Amino acid sequence: MLRPSAPLANYVFHFVSITRGTVTGFLLAWFVGMTPLPASGQTADLAQDRRFDALTWVQNSAEYRMLTEQTFRLALHPLVTALDDVTISADEAQLAEGKFADKPPAIILDCDETVLDNSAYNARNILKKENYSTETWNAWCLEVQAEAIPGSLEFVTRAKALGADIFFITNRRDVVKKATVENLKKLGFPATEENVLTKNKELGRGDDKISRRETVAKTHRIVMLIGDSMSDLCSGMDVTETSQRNQVGNQKFQQLGSRWIMLPNPVYGGWQQALPENEHALKPKSNTK
Numbered sequence: 106m107l108r109p110s111a112p113l114a115n116y117v118f119h120f121v122s123i124t125r126g127t128v129t130g131f132l133l134a135w136f137v138g139m140t141p142l143p144a145s146g147q148t149a150d151l152a153q154d155r156r157f158d159a160l161t162w163v164q165n166s167a168e169y170r171m172l173t174e175q176t177f178r179l180a181l182h183p184l185v186t187a188l189d190d191v192t193i194s195a196d197e198a199q200l201a202e203g204k205f206a207d208k209p210p211a212i213i214l215d216c217d218e219t220v221l222d223n224s225a226y227n228a229r230n231i232l233k234k235e236n237y238s239t240e241t242w243n244a245w246c247l248e249v250q251a252e253a254i255p256g257s258l259e260f261v262t263r264a265k266a267l268g269a270d271i272f273f274i275t276n277r278r279d280v281v282k283k284a285t286v287e288n289l290k291k292l293g294f295p296a297t298e299e300n301v302l303t304k305n306k307e308l309g310r311g312d313d314k315i316s317r318r319e320t321v322a323k324t325h326r327i328v329m330l331i332g333d334s335m336s337d338l339c340s341g342m343d344v345t346e347t348s349q350r351n352q353v354g355n356q357k358f359q360q361l362g363s364r365w366i367m368l369p370n371p372v373y374g375g376w377q378q379a380l381p382e383n384e385h386a387l388k389p390k391s392n393t394k
């Protein structure tokens with residue numbers, strides 16, 4: 106693949122221009138700029154990793170930062186309404202059951218890629234040509250190095266000041282709960298052993314987060330759910346095909362933007378497991394001309 110190496114070409118151009126003349130410099134810079142990278146070169150390999158573009162967007166683009174900031178800022182408006190209106194619950198099961206008007210209001214947030222930025226872990230995996238594993242993930246969590254998703258801390262701080270109790274429901278496992286609380290606290294989030302609810306399938310705290318939302322609903326009126334995955338917001342997402350996921354989503358979108366707030370995560374998620382194979386995941390319009 107031809108890949109102009111612009112900085113090196115510019116450097117050579119300036120250097121040779123000064124020492125040997127402009128024409129020679131131009132020719133050499135052009136040659137260096139158009140030299141093919143080695144087929145086995147690391148840069149070429151990394152760019153072929155399907156996670157590369159998604160992760161570099163998250164880690165580098167102003168657009169990602171602006172999008173998460175914007176989402177959290179906009180979420181404050183429906184929050185104010187929901188705090189005042191005791192007929193509102195963001196949780197489907199609680200809303201169906203009723204009897205929540207007298208309970209104190211609470212917001213439930215997911216952790217990873219909602220308030221905690223784990224892009225460094227994913228960057229390591231790409232650089233090492235490794236996939237996610239429970240072992241490396243838990244080791245990353247124990248490092249307590251995750252940063253805050255832009256806008257999340259300001260939102261949580263404001264929400265707490267407005268009177269909402271804060272809960273974090275995460276599919277991190279019990280074994281890294283202490284480190285997760287520590288990481289959240291280090292960033293300034295109001296995290297404790299009590300309001301961080303980790304996963305333990307053997308104890309009935311499964312991937313779908315339903316039982317943990319039930320736990321919060323026993324004591325609180327859930328006014329808002331925030332996450333980067335649909336299972337952070339509602340039940341019924343344990344379907345295995347993209348069309349089914351979208352169908353469930355379409356049926357439930359009435360809460361979106363008011364009681365349910367979705368953050369972007371182009372790097373990983375349940376949507377990936379449901380994807381059709383390779384080119385079947387792409388949807389070109391048919392050419393009718």
Ligand SMILES: [Mg+2]
Pocket residue numbers: 215216217218219332333334
């Ligand atoms: Mg998440």
